[in-house]
Amino acid sequence: MSGTSVEIQGLSKSFDNHQVLKNLSFDIRSGEFFSILGPSGCGKTTLLRIIGGFEEEDSGVVLLDNVDMKNYPANKRKTNTIFQSYALFPHLTVYENIAFPLKIKKMTKPLIKNEVEKYLNMVKLSGYEKKYPKELSGGQKQRVAIARALINQPGILLLDEPLSALDAKLRQHMLVELDSIHDQTGITFIYITHDQHEALSVSDRVAVMNEGKILQIGTPSEIYESPKDAFVADFIGETNFIEGIVQEKGGKFAKLYSETLKTMIEFDMDQSVEIGDKVKLTIRPEKIRVKRENPQKTSSQHFNILKGKVDEIIYHGFQSKFFIDINGFILKAFKPHLSYFEESERIGWKEEVYFWWDADDSFLVEVSK
């Protein structure tokens, strides 16, 4: 098997005067594990349904392996789908469910048997041939759905929130399995999810969608570490936003004055800004360090050092979430629990603390002139 490439050009779709997809254009490489991440109602499922041929686009083009899919119905496309509800045929056994696509192709019985056994093995369900879907657990149903979708040897596997019906532990497990199936088969995976952890942990690239638009496409670390958009920064993981007016700029860095923090903040100028621009910065809570003592700033390092009062601490096992109050503005900082010796006395509630971050770790997500 080898993966099919996808090219989307100017795709738009409306339902009842509500535009759910707004002029989308992007490519998915052959064999890629591509996630589309967004909140419910962002249009990601519609996008998947258009790629699969279940929904017709209003305008735009979908190319699979450089072939326009305009006149290809769902049953003629090299795509197979794993539906959110699995959509197993209730009146057919596990064997018959998996054999269904091959029976449609009118393959001979011994050939079908051979193939079904191969795929049952792959999803570790040998011995379940005679069971009906209702006799299976959620995870097992999921495996049947995977085997049934793969047996046709599609170029693309479309996965519509496939793990959302499973419990957290099983979800992790199935995710790893999906990843290894992806590696084994080499086909293109398009994975729809609203769960950032799923998207970040297995994808080659992630597209973040909101309100019918793709806001950013990048590797998981690009998406997380350098979000280009306030929505992306906020939707993926937790973050802090700081707003202010640009006051100084020089070289790689610039400084803004924040009215709420009543101080200057230095930041990495990854987009060009002019003095006087109103800007919004994002800074991830785990990049902010918290200590009782004032850290010494050397001239070569671009640090923002602030002082505040601990408003709330939430204990999370491996880390604690600090909510620090600076003149009424609450900033989140996550502090991992290191070894006992490194933190002999934990910072407590209502304590005055210093916190700081590297100017490189904050990103511009909004600039208005």
Added chain:
Amino acid sequence: MKKNYGTIYSLPLSVWLAFFFIGPTLIIFLYSFLKKSPFGGVERSFSLDAFAFLFNPTVLQIAWMTLYISIAVAVITLFLALPTAYFMAKSRYKDSLLLFIIIPFWVNFLIRIYAWIAILGNNGFINNFLIQTGLVSDNFQFLYNPYAVVLITVYTYLPYAILPLYSTIEKFDFGLLEASKDLGATHFQGLKKIFIPGIKSGIYTAFLFTFIPALGSYAVPQLVGGTSSMMLGNVIAREIIITRNFPLASAISLILSLLTIIGILVFMKKNENEKKAVK
């Protein structure tokens, strides 16, 4: 152990059924094995005369006609009801459509048959129209043949078939049809291999709901059937009202009941197997 109140709750209905259903059925059963008295009643002596008479060619012919009409009715009704129910279940106006299906029930059954006579009869709308437009010179006999009986019986029992089909189709997960397309099936293959098996219980129910009452038809063949399409129901009525041969009427009723019971048992068995499969 907790007391099962079910038995107590079902007592009124059990008493009712015992008096008005099991009782009469037993009487029919007994009567069919008795001897016909010359004055219209029964004599208390065992006799198989009634059953022997069932093999009379006239009765056999009528029995055959009854079966033929009932099967035709059930099959035609099913073919009409299935697309209708499908359309209704997928329509956004399903509630109002459902109402339209139920409205005919508000009009008396006999009046609805007479309405058909007004449409198809010799002085009916259609004949008047045909004569006025000059398409035919003389009245066309639409009524008093088995086709008229089938047509009007289909009309009568169509809602009984649509309703169970509608309720199963409405519960059917149409995502499964999408899945079948995704897996390479055409729309027609999806309907055949996924949809029809998925609504099987509705199809059985619809078939029985039309086949069983059609088997016991009396009014429709009586009013629009003529002599060529007498059904067993008419024979029973004739034997009771005119000939006053109670044992024969009982024997025919018994045979009809048996046929019905066999139909229901087969249906229940099928349904049970299905449930086991999809449990």
